[in-house]
Amino acid sequence: MNGYAWLGLAIVAEVIATTALKASDSFSRLGPSVITTVGYGLAFWCLSHSMKTVPVGVGYAIWSGVGIVLITAIAWVLFKQRLDAPALLGMGLILAGVLVINIFSRSAGR
Template identity: 50%
Template sequence: MNHWIFLAIAIIGEVVATSALKASDGFTKLVPSIVVAAGYMTAFYFLSMALRSIPVGVAYAIWAGLGVVLVTVFSWVYYGQKLDAAAAAGMALIVAGVVVMNLFSKTVSH
């Protein structure tokens, strides 16, 4: 079960890091730049730990898919970026894909 916790931490680290990229202003602002580096280090470390038990394709699909959705939601809330119906539908499909993989795929270890 720890592998799913590791994957969740990896996703959170990636979302924090990617969200801080905009605030780093091209790595010209120190604190957001440090957040970016720390977030990506955390993300890749915990992703590597999760890959000990989760197949790489499954882990990466979940990590990338949820990362995209969470960064988009964060950008919508925090940076005021607009989402249209197609973006919302696409994100719903990503989440649905992650759910289908976790519930029905035999390649996902539970």
């Protein structure tokens, strides 16, 4: 499988795990706690496979940037987190950075 596909799976697993972490109530609820633990394990396993071909700096920038934006979107929908203009602007800049890396940088290793 392509390194970027592994990275995508790692991001999805991490987002699921982080969402479950909120629901685990400090690991006091069994179901969400298990999802959190398995999700983070799966996320790092997939991330390790992506690092075989994706440069570590680029991979981590994509992992963290996309993860931040997805988790914030989920928090907005599921947990009714409010987003003000500076938060939206900041996330837009994060997405712009990820896009610049992927579209214009030779460091992306493709």
